[in-house]
Amino acid sequence: MNDNGQSGLxxxxxxxxxxxxxxxxxxxxxxxxxSDKTRAAAIYxxxxxxxQGVKTHINTxxxxxxxxxxxxxxxxxxxxxxxxxxLMVYYNPSVENAFKSVKNINFVVFxxxxxxxxxxxxxxxxxxxxxxxxxxxFFTGSYKNGREFNWVIGIVLLILVYVLxxxxxxxxxxxxxxxxxxxxxxxxQSPKELTDSLNITRFFxxxxxxxxxxxxxxxPGKEALNRVYMFHVMVLPMVIYVFIGIHFWRIRxxxxxxxxxxxxxxxxxxxxxxxPQKTGGIFPTYKTYGLxxxxxxxxxxxxxxxxxxxxxxxxxxxxxxxxxxFTLAVALVYSYYVDAxxxxxxxxxxxxxxxxxxxxxxxxxxxxxxxAFMGGVGxxxxxxxxxxxxxxxxRELYNVGIxxxxxxxxxxxxxxxxxxxxxxxxxxxFAVKFGWLRNWFPDIPQIIITFVNPGSIWVxxxxxxSLHVIKRTxxxxxxxxxxxxxxxxxxxxxxxxxxxxxGPNWEFYWSKDQWPIH
Amino acid sequence: xxxxxxxxxxxxxxxxxxxxxxxxxxxxxxxxxxxGVIRYFRADVRYEESRSFKxxxxxxxxxxxxxKLDDKKVFIFSDENGFYAxxxxxxxxxxxxxxxxxxxxxxxxxxxxxxxxxxxxxxAPRGLPWFEITQDVDGSLVVDASRxxxxxxxxxxx
Numbered sequence: 001m002n003d004n005g006q007s008g009l010x011x012x013x014x015x016x017x018x019x020x021x022x023x024x025x026x027x028x029x030x031x032x033x034x035s036d037k038t039r040a041a042a043i044y045x046x047x048x049x050x051x052q053g054v055k056t057h058i059n060t061x062x063x064x065x066x067x068x069x070x071x072x073x074x075x076x077x078x079x080x081x082x083x084x085x086x087l088m089v090y091y092n093p094s095v096e097n098a099f100k101s102v103k104n105i106n107f108v109v110f111x112x113x114x115x116x117x118x119x120x121x122x123x124x125x126x127x128x129x130x131x132x133x134x135x136x137x138f139f140t141g142s143y144k145n146g147r148e149f150n151w152v153i154g155i156v157l158l159i160l161v162y163v164l165x166x167x168x169x170x171x172x173x174x175x176x177x178x179x180x181x182x183x184x185x186x187x188x189q190s191p192k193e194l195t196d197s198l199n200i201t202r203f204f205x206x207x208x209x210x211x212x213x214x215x216x217x218x219x220p221g222k223e224a225l226n227r228v229y230m231f232h233v234m235v236l237p238m239v240i241y242v243f244i245g246i247h248f249w250r251i252r253x254x255x256x257x258x259x260x261x262x263x264x265x266x267x268x269x270x271x272x273x274x275x276p277q278k279t280g281g282i283f284p285t286y287k288t289y290g291l292x293x294x295x296x297x298x299x300x301x302x303x304x305x306x307x308x309x310x311x312x313x314x315x316x317x318x319x320x321x322x323x324x325x326f327t328l329a330v331a332l333v334y335s336y337y338v339d340a341x342x343x344x345x346x347x348x349x350x351x352x353x354x355x356x357x358x359x360x361x362x363x364x365x366x367x368x369x370x371x372a373f374m375g376g377v378g379x380x381x382x383x384x385x386x387x388x389x390x391x392x393x394x395r396e397l398y399n400v401g402i403x404x405x406x407x408x409x410x411x412x413x414x415x416x417x418x419x420x421x422x423x424x425x426x427x428x429x430f431a432v433k434f435g436w437l438r439n440w441f442p443d444i445p446q447i448i449i450t451f452v453n454p455g456s457i458w459v460x461x462x463x464x465x466s467l468h469v470i471k472r473t474x475x476x477x478x479x480x481x482x483x484x485x486x487x488x489x490x491x492x493x494x495x496x497x498x499x500x501x502x503g504p505n506w507e508f509y510w511s512k513d514q515w516p517i518h
Numbered sequence: 519x520x521x522x523x524x525x526x527x528x529x530x531x532x533x534x535x536x537x538x539x540x541x542x543x544x545x546x547x548x549x550x551x552x553x554g555v556i557r558y559f560r561a562d563v564r565y566e567e568s569r570s571f572k573x574x575x576x577x578x579x580x581x582x583x584x585x586k587l588d589d590k591k592v593f594i595f596s597d598e599n600g601f602y603a604x605x606x607x608x609x610x611x612x613x614x615x616x617x618x619x620x621x622x623x624x625x626x627x628x629x630x631x632x633x634x635x636x637x638x639x640x641x642a643p644r645g646l647p648w649f650e651i652t653q654d655v656d657g658s659l660v661v662d663a664s665r666x667x668x669x670x671x672x673x674x675x676x
Contacts, residue, residue, distance in 0.1 A: 179613070183626075186611040193643040209556070216561035223561055349588045351613040353625035369627040369641050372610050438639055446643045506628040 039313040049317075051248055055309040056316040058269050059259035059401070065140070066257060068323040069133035074244070075327040076122040076129060083119040084233065091171070093229035095222040098173035099345045106342060113339065114332075120340035122331050123168060126161050127360050131491075134158065138390075138484050139413075141400040141477070142258040148391035150250040153243055155387050160240045162360070167232035169358055173225060178346030179355045181220040181228070185211050187368070187376035189218075194373055197447035258401040263308050272319060273310050353504045362502075363494035369506050370436065370453035379455050383487060386463075390484070394476040409481055412469060416482040420489040423461060427454050428497055432508040462486045570662040572654060576601070576675045579659075586617065592649060592661060593617065600672035603649040603661045604635045610642040622646060634669050645669065 006014075015022070025031070030041035040054040059065055090109055092101040105112035134154060137143060143151035166184070170177045189207040208218070214231075216223035251257070343352075357365050367375030404410045431454045437444050462483055470479035503509035504516060530538075571590055579585065579596040586593050586606065591614060593604045606622070608615050613626035621632040629640030636645045650665040653675045 179626075182612040190643075196644070209560075212561070213556060213559045216559070217564045217566055219566050222565055349614065351625055355613060355626045365627075368611065371641055372643060435639070438637065442638055449641075450643070505623065505625055 033313050036311055039311045042313045049313075051252055052312050052316060053252065053256055054312055055306075056312045057256060057259050057263075057305065058265050058273060058308050058310060059263055060257040061272055061310070061315055061319055062269065063272065063319075065259075065403075067132075067136055068319075068326075069129050069136050071320060071323045072327045073126050073129040073133055075324050076125045076331065077240075077244070079122040079328060079331055080119055080126065081237070083115050083122065086115045087119055088233060093171065093225055095173060095225055098171060098225060102172040102174075102342060114335055117335035117338065117340045118331060120168075121335050121338065123161075123165050124358070124360065125331065127165060130158050130161050131488075135484075135488060139481075140258060140403055141405060143391040144395065144400050145258070145397055146254050147250070147258070150247060150254065151391045152388050153247050153250070155384060157240065157243050157247060159384065160236060160243065164232065164236050164240065165358070165360065167228050167236065170228045171225070171232060172342060173346050174343040175346055175352050176341070176343050176358075178220060178348060179351050180357055181215070181224060182351075183355070183357070183368075185215055185218065185220060185224075187372060188214065190372040190376050193371070193446060193450055197445070197450070259305070260399070260401040263305055265308055273315055274318075354502060354506055356498070356502075359495060359499050362498035363491050366494045366498040366502070367455040370431075370455050371450045373450050374453055374456050378450075379459055382459055386483065386487070390480050394480040396475060396477045398477065405477060405481070408473065408475075409478060412473065412478045413481050413485050416465070416469075416485040417489060419465065420462075420486040421493065424458065424490050424493045427458060428493075430454075458490060462490075569664040570660060572658045572660050574658055576653075576657070576659060584617065590661070590663070592663065594659075594661070597672070600674035601651050601659060602672045603651055603663075605647045605649060605663065607646075608642055609637075609644050609646065610640070615646070636669070651675075 028042070028046075030038045030045055033039040033042040043049045043052060043054050087105060090101055090105050090112065092098060102116070105116050107113070109115075137151065137154065166180075170181050170184075188211040191207040192201055192205070195201040195204060195207070211218055214224070214227060216227055356362060364375060364380060367379055369375070371378075399405045399409075404413055436453060437449055465486065466479045466483040469482040470476055473479075501508055501510065503512070503514070509515055573579075573587065573590075573594060579594055579601060581596055581598055583596050584593060591606045593606055595602050595604065604622075606615050607613075608624040608626065608629055610624065610627055610629050613624050615622040615624045615629075615631065617623075621630065621638070622635065623630055624640065624642065627641050629642035630638045631642070631646050632638050634645075635648065637643075647666045648669050648671060650662045650667050650671075651673050652660045652662070654660050659675060
């Protein structure tokens with residue numbers, strides 16, 4: 001009953017008056033983060049925060065270490081998901097209405113154009129930032145020391161980002177969508193190049209099988225659009241949510257970001273680390289409290305370098321918010337001024353000339369122009385396999401957490417950079433000027449061209465050069481670095497080459513001004 | 519103890535046998551489901567145009583003429599040896615080729631074909647296919663794009 005003799009109604013009134021405080025207090029049960037104890041609780045008692053550690057190493061907070069690239073990719077992803085839902089309000093995945101509904105979004109719907117631009121640019125931005133993030137992780141050696149599998153998950157995320165972008169640009173059903181879908185269908189058919197040469201197509205027609213799986217037939221049509229839509233808005237997003245979750249979860253389980261073995265806080269670090277506030281609380285500075293301390297094994301950074309950690313609240317959260325605001329602001333301004341392309345309605349009778357994929361696939365398209373199977377299936381698979389294998393073939397734990405490892409690492413990277421620029425450009429000049437095998441031997445069997453073309457020769461060269469570096473320096477890390485640099489350089493150069501210097505009939509032109517006029 | 523006696527007899531213990539059988543059954547069921555999924559995705563009803571189509575009476579194709587049927591993606595040739603149909607879809611990545619003085623040219627990646635559809639340049643893995651031409655009971659010619667014939671097959675119809 002009543003302890004202090006208050007009437008029931010009076011208690012109800014008191015409770016009603018206090019409802020603001022009691023409600024907020026029931027949501028945030030630790031009170032305001034005014035001491036290290038409550039700051040820690042603000043992290044570990046919060047569903048959204050507890051993916052992060054209670055304390056964060058200063059090295060993680062240094063902007064020059066991570067450059068915020070992974071976070072930027074993630075925030076762009078959030079923007080893509082949010083804008084995608086808005087686009088689904090008006091988009092209609094049918095051959096008759098898809099193009100009209102995209103035009104509606106673009107030109108009539110209030111705010112539709114910015115929504116669509118943002119969806120497009122944030123999606124393409126993810127490609128750039130995921131690649132840059134991968135480069136950061138690679139050059140700081142952060143795929144080592146228990147993080148091998150998380151690197152593999154990162155590659156899976158990279159592939160998913162590409163496939164989501166690809167399925168996305170098929171949806172407006174404009175000329176780009178249609179002919180891209182035709183090209184995708186034919187790339188999936190291209191294992192025929194190999195099975196035909198080996199004369200086993202009759203028994204094992206993997207090309208036709210996969211094309212029918214994705215396109216419900218061999219010719220892109222309404223069924224294909226329906227399927228691509230389903231993959232784009234449902235299946236692939238669900239898959240990527242799961243993998244992003246695992247990716248983040250493992251970072252946490254691995255004890256946060258990598259850091260150098262020997263770390264000294266510098267004067268400049270005070271620029272982004274708040275001075276510790278020792279107001280109450282039970283946490284001494286030399287100790288971290290968290291589940292990590294109960295963990296066994298060598299993965300988490302238990303008891304290592306605790307004097308260089310600071311409270312995540314507010315240090316890490318402020319940094320993350322800053323990256324979020326920066327990313328969204330840039331994406332929004334860019335989307336406000338730059339429009340996502342929309343070509344004319346799909347016309348199955350007239351291919352565009354040149355029929356170019358979006359920029360991020362043009363490097364591949366250049367390889368495709370040598371051999372459909374090698375460029376579209378063989379070499380990309382080989383490159384992805386190489387990336388996946390890196391942490392398993394290079395297990396040296398020397399100087400993990402330091403950009404480019406050491407002076408020799410910088411030299412090997414620079415050397416690989418110069419050599420790949422020279423070799424790639426030389427190879428392109430050769431292929432443009434002199435053509436390739438079929439120009440010299442018209443009757444040459446297809447299987448020779450499938451295996452011996454500029455693309456496969458380049459990949460062979462990369463492998464040989466990396467082996468040479470490993471042999472010369474005795475270090476697998478340096479070999480991996482040479483390989484990774486060459487991979488990045490060839491991606492960039494081939495993309496530029498195919499974007500700017502390839503014209504009608506996929507012929508070479510110094511500039512668009514020289515394209516013949518129809 | 520049990521395994522010792524089993525080892526002497528050289529057989530698999532009952533427990534191991536049942537475990538293995540269970541695993542094998544699970545794997546077999548999984549493969550069956552996978553095959554079913556792939557088969558499910560393979561559409562039985564296709565909203566595509568029939569790949570076999572009428573192109574009109576033989577007299578519409580006088581000797582020496584070349585007609586490009588844009589929507590059917592095929593060239594119909596007629597010479598003194600008869601009619602023949604060559605696909606206008608590039609075997610590289612499916613773009614539509616156009617005819618030139620020396621044969622055919624693909625706009626997408628620069629594949630070149632000679633007048634009989636044989637690859638003479640570029641990345642196309644094989645020549646342009648020739649399609650079967652038959653004559654329907656009403657006298658019209660029928661092209662079946664799902665049936666290829668060896669290049670050089672020309673058929674005369676009146």
